[in-house]
Amino acid sequence: MKTLFEVKQDLMNVGNQLKKANDTLLQTASTPGISQEQIKESQNAKDTLQLQFEILQKQHDEMDKEQKQKLSSQSGTKAQDPNQQLINAKAELIKKTMKKEAVNQETMNVISQSNKGNILQALLDNTATGGNNFIPKNTGTSVISEPVQKNPLRDLSAFTNIANLELPKVSFTLADDDFIADGATAKELAATGSVVAFGRNKFKVFTDISETVLNGTNTDLVSTVEKNLRAGVAAKEKKVAFATTPKTGEEHMSFYSSAVGITEIEGDTMYESILNALADLEDEYDEVASVVMRKQDYFKMIKELANGADTLFGRKPEDVIGYPVEFCSLAVDPVVGDFSFSHFNYDPDALYEQDKNIKTGMNSFVVTAWFDHQIKLSSAFRIATVAP
Template sequence: MNLYQLKNSLTTVGAELKRVEEEIANTAGDPNIDISNIENLERQKINLKKRFDILKNQHDSLEQEQEQEIKARANQNGASQVKGMDSPDPKQRKIAAKAELFRATMRGREVSEEVKAQLGGVKAVLGDNGDSGGEKLLPTTMTTELLHEPFVKNPLRGHSTFTNEINLELPKISFQLDDDEFIGDTETAKELKSTGDIVKFGRNKFKVFAPISETVLRGTDTNLVQTVDRALESGLAAKEKKVAFATTPKKGEEHMSFYSAEIKTVEGSTKLKAIKAAIADLHEDYRANAKVAITYAEYMDIVEDLANGNATLFNAQPEQILGKPAIFCDAAVDPIVGDFSYSHFNYDLPVTYERDKNVRTGIEDFVLTAYIDHQIKLKSAFRIVKVNDTP
């Protein structure tokens, strides 16, 4: 007898038992009914109660067995879907969780709560998230790694400020005095007067596409995670560098570029003289922490001109050559001199992910959507360097 048949029999016997119990109660209160009828009903009740107990024991035992089988199958399926999540090594568990997130996304299935928990869970959206619609939020651990760990491909990381805050507003200067005339740099004072002392960060949406072939998707967790992570990290770094050093910025992104017309240009007869003049032109508050963003090729040209055949200068530190530490960046077509702590990148809204297929190649993309803004909090803290070609 299966569980369904046992349930039906249990219901039938239970209903009959209840009917007999009610009849006994009604009959016992009527003195005109012979006692033998009541005794007969009592025997029926005893028999029905025994039948009911036997059926109930069989039903409960079979139901418990089936529940255990379901749990065992669920555990087995979970282990097969997220292989490696039971590893004693936290690093391997994290790689397995990332790989499962990538595979689930590319195959259009939901990501398990176990995976989300392993990757730090998902933060609630605290601001306006109308643009992201039904897209999925990237787990917090992955967001932190992508946005806050230094990337080799973006030279400004470690020099500029990076945050991930919603609706961020910051003061342009970090302290104030009761004397309104405390700002010694007249350029800074004029800038604050014309633009205000608060900088508000906006949202500039962009997407990073990480192509994933079926071979990689079916391959090892480590290779899959490295492939996607490398693509996403490179994409974010490339976007940061592109907006900061754009000579012809996109509409709406003009304020993000150092080559804005609002940043003062300092010229010199040679690149080195122009750099030193730009450093000297900075107010001492900015000069103390100033660095020089310059292409490596231009820097080597300066060293070669200074060396004049003397190889020892090639071993010197950039600070000894330029007078300030160097930030090598091929996108810095004209060197930028300044205090890069006033260069601030902010990622607004949680980073989201989805999938997209290129119908022409058949390759599917893991797509990351982010919202970035680069604010040069004080333009007076920077100078653009140019060579004066006039004799």
């Protein structure tokens, strides 16, 4: 007997044939001078496929219903909606890790499938469905925590989750074009090669969980862990990308590192240096360039430009500079350029561990992961500095 999957495949194949047969019938019927026999042939072919499709559809619906009833009876509950199933799977992963117990493969499959294989990012998704337990009466319904850190590069840079990733620095070539024939890009490719390989740099993210939260609703537990992990990951990404004194082995990750060699462009004022830096970019990068800078530097620049007037303070940063602006507290000197050439890659593997402080009763959920940040082309960026 055929499986539900096989019936689905047959239904899809017959459906495609039915569509073609219907198109053929319409084409035949609209062709001048066509014989009655040819029209009947097309009609019969279409009717036969229609009958096959209806039989397969009925069989599919019956098998699908039977399978759902079987799964529901095995679990003793109604089938969960996908969001709730994902929350419960994440909660089980966290709780099993805290108890130093093995996580079953079915749970990992639910998390992996919902995130296309990305186990680390499984803990970084937003969900909003309620849990299936009750919070103890002596606690609130929401968790008090510090503001979550954000990484502005998340809206600009490329992010992937592929092991041993290698990428071309320039994703296209034009035989009769001068894009990479001269200029800074050509010199960089000649010096460093046209392919960038991503490495594995280990880092850990910790999040403390109280026993009341750990024993509370799945939703509150998962949201607390996700929020803190998201903040930790964002802080790490920003720290390595804008490190003025990178750690040994992490020099290639920082926009400010001499190992990367991004050109610095000066100006008498912050505004002038940013415009000079943007003007120095090659046209292909300038068209999609953005500016990442500190908010305090931006307001200081606006104060100088406004010269006592209030007209500039209510305008959007991109209206003042002419390019999209993202704020980052670690960007001590504005970085401008095409940030698609800034690329973060996470290794698909991640380790989950736990630790507990007996005195405070706080449990630490620990994720060990590996990632790399590659600035694929330093010529796609400029650093704006103010002359002494």
